[in-house]
Amino acid sequence: MTEHSSFLADETATLNTGRALALALCDYPSPHRWIIYLQGHLGAGKTTFSRGLLQALGHPGAVKSPTYTLVEPYELSLGKIYHFDLYRLHDPQELEFLGAQDYFDHGALCLIEWPECGAGHLPDADMVVELSTSGKGRQLLMRSGTMAGAQLLNNFSLPEK
Numbered sequence: 634m635t636e637h638s639s640f641l642a643d644e645t646a647t648l649n650t651g652r653a654l655a656l657a658l659c660d661y662p663s664p665h666r667w668i669i670y671l672q673g674h675l676g677a678g679k680t681t682f683s684r685g686l687l688q689a690l691g692h693p694g695a696v697k698s699p700t701y702t703l704v705e706p707y708e709l710s711l712g713k714i715y716h717f718d719l720y721r722l723h724d725p726q727e728l729e730f731l732g733a734q735d736y737f738d739h740g741a742l743c744l745i746e747w748p749e750c751g752a753g754h755l756p757d758a759d760m761v762v763e764l765s766t767s768g769k770g771r772q773l774l775m776r777s778g779t780m781a782g783a784q785l786l787n788n789f790s791l792p793e794k
Contacts, residue, residue: 634776635783639791640769647764650683650791654762657789658711659690662739665781668756670748673764678771679746682762683716686744690714698746703731706780713741719750745759757759760785 641647658667671679684696688708699718700703707714715736722728726750736743737756748755759782763774777783 635776635786636787637773637775637786639788640771641678641707641764641773643770644678644681645679647683647771647773648685648688649745651682651687652689654775654785654789655686655689655711655783655793658742659685660788661781661785666737667738667742667760667781667785668740668743668758668760669742670761670778671744671746671764672748672761674766677764677766679762680718680766683744683746687714687716704733704736705770711742712736717743717751718747719745719747722747722750725751725754758782768790 639650641650671682673679680698686706687696689710690711692709693706695717699716700720703717703719703722705716713730733754735769745755746752748758759777761774761776762784765772775786775789777786
């Protein structure tokens, strides 16, 4: 398992980290299905990280957490991207009723906030991005879960300050 950790001083640093991961994703041979879990408590920066990634991949508009819709689809240069927020899921089996397995097809990127709410009904993560508050900033921990995730993390680098 490969890991990366760093301190993110502010919202801009969180956005830039999402952008840096987008660059690493673009360098990976496609098509590839990516499952990325986003973990952290409310307000930890999961959606901000996702916004940086999605905008770096070409999404021109706002990125909000799909708390009430559960999933927000995007069609971008990288292909199909699905941003999940499972916080309001009452039972992981609800994913089956929603047809969530259809989203996890070959070539799609799935960003999944609150994956623990879908435990047992989600594919294994290629990467886990964990954000936690630390003073006025955030502590970032990224862990690979697959060989592809390890390669992705090896190609990941934060921009110079």
